Amino acid sequence: MSKRNPRILKIFIYMLLLNSLFLCFYFAFHSSSPSPEPPHPHFPLQFHVSVNNQSAIQKPWPILPSYLPWTPPHKSLPSSSCEGFFGNGFTRRVDFLKPRISEGSWFRCFYSETLQSLICEGRNLRMVPDRIVMSKGGEKLEEVMGRKEEEELPEFREGAFEVAEEASRLGFNRNRRIGIGGGGGEGSSVLSRRLVSEEMLNEYIQEGGIDKHTMRDLVASIRVVGTEDFVCDEWVEEPTLLVTRFEYANLYHTVTDWYSAYVSSRVTGLPNRPHVVFIDGHCTTQLEETWTALFSGIRYAKNFSKPVCFRHAILSPLGYETALFKGLTAEIDCNGESAQSLWQNPDDKKTARLSEFGEMIRSAFGFPVNRHRSSEKPLSSSTTSVHNVLFVRREDYLAHPRHGGKVQSRLVNEEEVFNSLHHWVASGSTGLTKCGINLVNGLFAHMSMKEQIRAIQDASVIIGAHGAGMTHIVSATPNTTIFEIVSVEFQRPHFELIAKWKGLEYHAMHLANSRADPTAVIEKLKEIMKSLGC
Template structure:
């Protein structure tokens, strides 16, 4: 097996008139649930660690790093996961030419780009969008990764006419000579390249966050990487968390010309994370604490989602060792996540699909129930997330004892919940999907569901269920 240790090579900077601003990298926070991401070649196929952790056990050295150390040329390799059937690819001395990536600029205010087509925001890569220097300074440009190898490392989508944007970006890499490196900027890195598809939906964005986090850990980065969005999507509320998680954020089209990277990582699509794959595949995993996993390893248990949730909280400067124990004096927070109308992306009309027709009536009934609870102090929290800063959303999740809401993307915040948090999800007839029950399972959280025959709920049924949950919490 090829060496998979982190690589730190310093390159000469060819034709570099303007160096990139030196933005310091953020250190990794200390989080209680962290477990080492060292590569274990014996990780069992379809085990929880293979899904949620470092199951990228097959290393394809396409441009060997040892040769790059001697010659000063580029290096490139891919870490392949048989379980997720995708790769994390990384390399050094790589040039990106934004003029060979067709897409909108990205990062605009949403009101400035209303009506813009989705196909204008998704990138199309021309050959040479990325360039590496081959050994010996070859003058004849060729593809770095041939189609046959690409099929093994990043398989094409099964659905006809479907696109795989990361596969396309890796396919566009060509091998050139030293004279082909004509960079206007040099990013010392490491830099993480992320291409988003459904960038305005919290569930899909969390899958991208997780993919980016895993990519950073698998490649052994000593600090949090800088982030480059290789897409043309507009600014969204969710960018706040991207900025908190990583060292800096830029859009590929914000570079005025070719840019060189000292170390760059191509992060897999969020569709290839266990959070998405688990919706259609039976992932037999249950969440436990990192301490329990250290005491007794089990291929069907994982602490990785706890680790990830703590990473999000720590990135916002929120306490990661806070649990519910000792908080009874301030009351038991019951968080009701609401669905509001808002503009999510340029093609969105601002109205969310109704899942609970009498949401206001349910909220008012719960408010009365909380105010008159006979045994303990209950605080009903109005979760109007669409108009809250992301840090406040995460803080609200962290402080909740019970999270209740109709099936919707806001429940994805469960990844940041503390141990012993309970989920009560309301399912309408058209939305009986397993997303959040599974996230609760993978975190080891207690989860309940109320299934409606129509989109109208009887408040007393919800209150009766909440009473039983609160009794189990000692209230």
């Protein structure tokens, strides 16, 4: 290993310099691009303190080997480009409210033709919790068993969100006032108008196949009120993501929410990681550990007892509108490539964005992203190395208030397959002479999220039946091999696509039913290990 240290050091220095160049390019681009429109708000890099005197430290963005500048691409960007699919295609800007003074309110959105999705942001946005009908959220799961999903998803009443404007520009007679209940006292009246018309909603936030499009409903609820009616007991000075989650207890769908929130932060040019406010009434789950690691802090909308004003609020699109979800039904012909290669040779059919996001997750938990896997180390004093082979297991666990605690088996003899692999490795009869195997029992339901990410990043090979736990491969390192066991009932492309979009080697064993032949699994793994040089 000592002979490799100088090379590793050179690679690390190279990556550090490359990221520095990227950041220089990014800030030079934004500082030198003249625009008659108001630029993105620039927030001081020092820590802010909200009016309620609670500390609100913002976490910095980490240095990521796969980072590429998130600059607005040319408007000639092909609609089917990988940059468009994976987040950097929000090119059409729509200003719903323009500022008249330097500190005035504004609200605008960025539309992606590729994803048919919208990222919105606003300055001085007021939230009135009493006008959002939903459960409190954030409770312990055991306390809310049996609660219906419709109670957890928000119903936005008019004026749930507000922005301020001078009364003279509202276009109303001062004597013409509209009563909106809640927030400022039941039946309180404010001078107001709707921010976004029905026609604009239909053009930019179409419901599509989603019965309840919460972002559309949120934007539809925004009222423009006079400055004299814009009163807040609490101000949140830090940039804040407003996120509504749907299938919040499922890892695959939660990863789409994480990715959507990450993209929103980059597209809007936030200098640090934002805070998150969940605009939903879901209870807590294990997955919130990653929300907390990725961003600067999380709160629930109903944690605010009175109206609260956000100096800079960003509306994150639904996870259903990301490429991760849309790729399940629409062909997204993209292949993973290194950021360094794409920097030198841009290619519309290749992407490094999922690799960048995977590094973001690993870095958020404190794992270095500029080194070789810790599993690739000598097994003894000889030159033989050891590879971690992670077997992702499906276990029964209580996921949400409507869940019975039982998961559907995707591999009925999973225990038998794992035990056969364990015996094959422990008996020393692998027949592999150049490396050893450390078989890792991936009982994710009994591991913290940090432990799960550690197991993923340390694995040379990840095996598992089709199931949400395999979504973790989004955080796998570039030289990881994926081996998916696919039963006849679950022939779905989720993990093959993630592997493709990350540039990972992928193998599948398709079963005629839901039972795998342990010997066949061993032979396939042996074949994979030999391809790794064992």
